[in-house]
Amino acid sequence: MTKTHKLAFALLVVPFILFIPLVARWFLSPNLAVVYAESNARYFNNELPTTTVLDWNEHEDGTVASTQFDGERFHLSFNRAYANEIQIEDVKHEMCHIATWDEVEDHGPRWQECMARAK
Numbered sequence: 001m002t003k004t005h006k007l008a009f010a011l012l013v014v015p016f017i018l019f020i021p022l023v024a025r026w027f028l029s030p031n032l033a034v035v036y037a038e039s040n041a042r043y044f045n046n047e048l049p050t051t052t053v054l055d056w057n058e059h060e061d062g063t064v065a066s067t068q069f070d071g072e073r074f075h076l077s078f079n080r081a082y083a084n085e086i087q088i089e090d091v092k093h094e095m096c097h098i099a100t101w102d103e104v105e106d107h108g109p110r111w112q113e114c115m116a117r118a119k
């Protein structure tokens, strides 16, 4: 290898190799908008709000997903660390929180009924 070849290798191939895990993760991560829309139709008769903001977060260690309401819209946030392990039950879990948001108890009777219904 000449010096120019080594430089070309370093500048082109090395960044490409380092980039592969990022690209793979992007391809393997479920598309949240699609998962939400499909689940809304399939399990919730399209009754959940279409304005829900979906995103991946980096910081909630040990939490697969969380749901918040800002007074206008729901925010459904999935932990990127579990991107390849997200199950439909995790999605339904959060969507039932949206469906039963006014229930005082976190996983109360209405939430449990929602989970049982969403089959």
Ligand SMILES: [Zn+2]
Residues within 6 Å of the ligand: 093, 097, 106, 107
């Ligand atoms: Zn919960």
